[in-house]
Structures are given as structure tokens and as C-alpha cells.
Amino acid sequence: MRCLKYQVNNQFKDFLPDPGDFELIHENIPPIKQGEFLVKAKFISTDPYLRSFANRSSVPYEQFGFQVGRVVESKHPDYPATMNVVSHSGWRDYTVLNGDPDEIFNIKPYNAPVGNLPLSYAVGALGMPGMTAYLGLLEICRPEAGEVVCVSSAAGAVGSLVGQIAKLQGCTVIGFAGTDAKVDMLRNELKFDHAFNYKATKDVKGAIRSVTHGIDCYFDNVGGTLSAQVMECMNENGRVAVCGSISLYGKNSSPRKKPHLPASVTGVSFSFTQWNLEQQGAALAQLKTWIEQGKIQAKETIVKGFEGLPNTFIGMLRGDYVGKTVVKV
Incomplete structure (x- = not known):
């Protein structure tokens, strides 16, 4: 054949x-x-x-x-x-x-x-993106109830799950996406507390400061200028999970301005493959339960x-x- x-x-x-x-x-x-x-x-x-x-x-x-x-x-x-x-x-x-x-x-x-x-x-949601969202957020960022979680590319395969999982942990969630329609979806359907169109937001730091005292956990899917501005708003003892840098793919590696971070902030690049099959399976099982219960879309x-x-x-x-x-x- x-x-x-x-x-x-x-x-x-x-x-x-x-x-x-x-x-x-x-x-x-x-x-x-x-x-x-x-x-x-x-x-x-x-x-x-x-x-x-x-x-x-x-x-x-x-x-x-x-x-x-x-x-x-x-x-x-x-x-x-x-x-x-x-x-x-x-x-x-x-x-x-x-x-x-x-x-x-x-x-x-x-x-x-x-x-x-x-x-x-x-x-x-029950494959690689789901495992990435679940394990990256809960094992790298380890958000606690009452903390502020920010997600870039928040309307994408991984980011849309990260924000919803963070809400289930009792966190305030801020998402950045690239269109007004996606921002509306984040706010109205996925129940993000705040969402912004990064293409139409001239002052990212100002937007964040207008809704919160600062970011405790940042799940970074994009890298580049947006992430640098978000990280300028990190709180003491903040955690950054570096999942991807899509804004930099295919571009040269010229030096870029590094954000000013509190010394206590930790940043970790990761891949879902660093967790074993048992941990990956447990993540998918929990996501499946949440989807079946209507707690996650x-x-x-x-x-x-x-x-x-x-x-x-x-x-x-x-x-x-x-x-x-x-x-x-």
C-alpha cells in the first residue's frame, strides 16, 4: 500500500x-x-x-x-x-x-x-500540551492560593490550560493574547481574572500594575519583549516557568535587554520529558477528571x-x- x-x-x-x-x-x-x-x-x-x-x-x-x-x-x-x-x-x-x-x-x-x-x-489537553501545562505550572511554579499567576500566549494549547489550572488552585490569573477576540474568550469563557491584548497594550507593566501588586508566578510561552516586561513586575520569591520562546524562533541571537528581577526570583526552563511516565500519566488522569467534571475547557x-x-x-x-x-x- x-x-x-x-x-x-x-x-x-x-x-x-x-x-x-x-x-x-x-x-x-x-x-x-x-x-x-x-x-x-x-x-x-x-x-x-x-x-x-x-x-x-x-x-x-x-x-x-x-x-x-x-x-x-x-x-x-x-x-x-x-x-x-x-x-x-x-x-x-x-x-x-x-x-x-x-x-x-x-x-x-x-x-x-x-x-x-x-x-x-x-x-x-490530554497529550503533550496538557502534560506541559499541568507539570510546568504545578511542579515548577508551585502556585499557592491567593497568588497571582500570569500566562503569555494564554489562548494557546498550553496557556489556556495553565490559566484554568491556576484558577483551580485559588490564584488570580492574568493572561496575554494577541487579539481582542482571544482576550474576550479568556475573560468570559475561561474565567481569567484579567486579560490583555499585548499587541494593543503599549504599557505592559502599567497594565499589570493596574490590576495587581505584582506577579508571583509567570508561565512564559513567548520570550522576547513581552516576557521581559512581565518579569519586571515579579514579586519577591517569584517563580518563572520558561516553556517556550515563540517570539524569538527564527530570529538572530543578538543581545537583548535583561529584565531587572528581584534576587529571590527563580526561573527554570523545562520540558515535559523530565517527568517520568508515572508522573505524566497522573497529570493526564487529573486533567481528564477535571474536563469530565466541567472544571476545565x-x-x-x-x-x-x-x-x-x-x-x-x-x-x-x-x-x-x-x-x-x-x-x-
């Missing part, structure tokens, strides 16, 4: 890739062998880390990424037919796997932990069409979508 996959042929010159950097390729798939299983992709993830990792790889390379699919044929006892499997198999509609870990995150394919919830959640945008994957990825980076952006195959 044949499958479709995307190959990256050019290094991305700018923050936003060019659709022409990607090539759609037909590939012949041989019959599966003993110990292998064939997965048909159902939802493919687009994430900011795909941009940050891109130019670390020499071209051409197959576009990596998370997907969730269904096992359609199996000769592996642990992956029976009809199982829904999450893997880091990349942008391809069919994949032959053998259960080994992937080369980037060292994660073995695993049964999608969604229960009766939408399968797309397996690459969103799993915001997502589903775009149909494998052929449109590059444009959807570019749109996600541009900020066109709300929550987790996934492509339905």
Missing part, C-alpha cells in the same frame, strides 16, 4: 515557513512483519516546538510531530487492531511502528487516554485536510487559531 508524508526540503528563512518548504511525498509501505503494527492517522498535531526544532535538522527531513491514529493491522501483542495510539510519527497518514521510542522525545507509542472524550484531545481548533497541513501549521504560528490546533486526516 501507499502512504502520504511531508518532507521539509528547505531551512525556514523566517519565523513563518513558506508552504513551498514542504513537499508531499507518496511512499510505498511494505507488509508489516512480526512485532509491527500499522496505524492510520486520525488527528495530526501542529505545535510551536516544530518551529523551534526545525533548523536544528539538516534538510531534507521528514516532518516530525505528534499524531493519534487507529491500529488497522497488527502483529504486535501490545497494540491490537482498533486500539487508538498516540505516537511521534510525524506528518504522515499511515505509519508502520514496532513499539520502540521515537528519536526526539524517547516516547513509546501509547494508548490514547481519552475515554469517552474526543480523540483529538489525545494530542492536546479543552479549547481546540480542528482543521480538516491532510493536504493543508503546512498552511495550518503556518496559521497556528501566526496566531490564527484558538487553543490546540489539530488537523483531521
Whole structure:
């Protein structure tokens, strides 16, 4: 049989890739062998880390990424037919796997932990973004009731969960997003206490000071100028969880002004992979319970069409979508 996959042929010159950097390729798939299983992709993830990792790889390379699919044929006892499997198999509609870990995150394919919830959640709120939000906030920032938590890219896959989890901890939550519609969503649907459109806010520090005495925990998804201004508002003994620096991806590494921070503030860069499988599983189980109880909303945008994957990825980076952006195959 044949499958479709995307190959990256050019290094991305700018923050936003060019659709022409990607090539759609037909590939012949041989019959599966003993110990292998064939997965048909159902939802493919687009994430900011795909941009940050891109130019670390020499071209051409197959576009990596998370997907969730269904096992359609199996000769592996642990992956029976009809199982829904999450893997880091990349942008391809069919994949032959053998259960080994992937080369980037060292994660073995695993049964999608969604229960009766939408399968797309397996690459969103109940996948890597969910683990990142939960563990980064609760294990790195460790917010306490009554503290102030600030989140950048707050309407995205990770940030939208971070703010809601912080509210469940009894915190005051401030979010920054890139459009007025996203700000309204944060305030009215996700119940953030305060939200600002960073593109329309000339004085970020002034905006923060207008609603709070300062920031105790900052969950940083963007880096750059916005984060520098937020960190100027950190309180004594504040904690910063550095999840991503999307504003800097694809830009040169010229020196940037460092924010003035109290000496007691701690900042930690992290990846969800630093926690073991038991901790990751516990995080997903708690998130699933909160979603089922209606305490957390799993915001997502589903775009149909494998052929449109590059444009959807570019749109996600541009900020066109709300929550987790996934492509339905």
C-alpha cells in the first residue's frame, strides 16, 4: 500500500515557513512483519516546538510531530487492531511502528487516554500540551492560593490550560493574547481574572500594575519583549516557568535587554520529558477528571485536510487559531 508524508526540503528563512518548504511525498509501505503494527492517522498535531526544532535538522527531513491514529493491522501483542495510539510519527497518514521510542522525545507509542472524550484531545489537553501545562505550572511554579499567576500566549494549547489550572488552585490569573477576540474568550469563557491584548497594550507593566501588586508566578510561552516586561513586575520569591520562546524562533541571537528581577526570583526552563511516565500519566488522569467534571475547557481548533497541513501549521504560528490546533486526516 501507499502512504502520504511531508518532507521539509528547505531551512525556514523566517519565523513563518513558506508552504513551498514542504513537499508531499507518496511512499510505498511494505507488509508489516512480526512485532509491527500499522496505524492510520486520525488527528495530526501542529505545535510551536516544530518551529523551534526545525533548523536544528539538516534538510531534507521528514516532518516530525505528534499524531493519534487507529491500529488497522497488527502483529504486535501490545497494540491490537482498533486500539487508538498516540505516537511521534510525524506528518504522515499511515505509519508502520514496532513499539520502540521515537528519536526526539524517547516516547513509546501509547494508548490514547481519552475515554469517552474526543480523540483529538489525545494530542492536546490530554497529550503533550496538557502534560506541559499541568507539570510546568504545578511542579515548577508551585502556585499557592491567593497568588497571582500570569500566562503569555494564554489562548494557546498550553496557556489556556495553565490559566484554568491556576484558577483551580485559588490564584488570580492574568493572561496575554494577541487579539481582542482571544482576550474576550479568556475573560468570559475561561474565567481569567484579567486579560490583555499585548499587541494593543503599549504599557505592559502599567497594565499589570493596574490590576495587581505584582506577579508571583509567570508561565512564559513567548520570550522576547513581552516576557521581559512581565518579569519586571515579579514579586519577591517569584517563580518563572520558561516553556517556550515563540517570539524569538527564527530570529538572530543578538543581545537583548535583561529584565531587572528581584534576587529571590527563580526561573527554570523545562520540558515535559523530565517527568517520568508515572508522573505524566497522573497529570493526564487529573486533567481528564477535571474536563469530565466541567472544571476545565479543552479549547481546540480542528482543521480538516491532510493536504493543508503546512498552511495550518503556518496559521497556528501566526496566531490564527484558538487553543490546540489539530488537523483531521
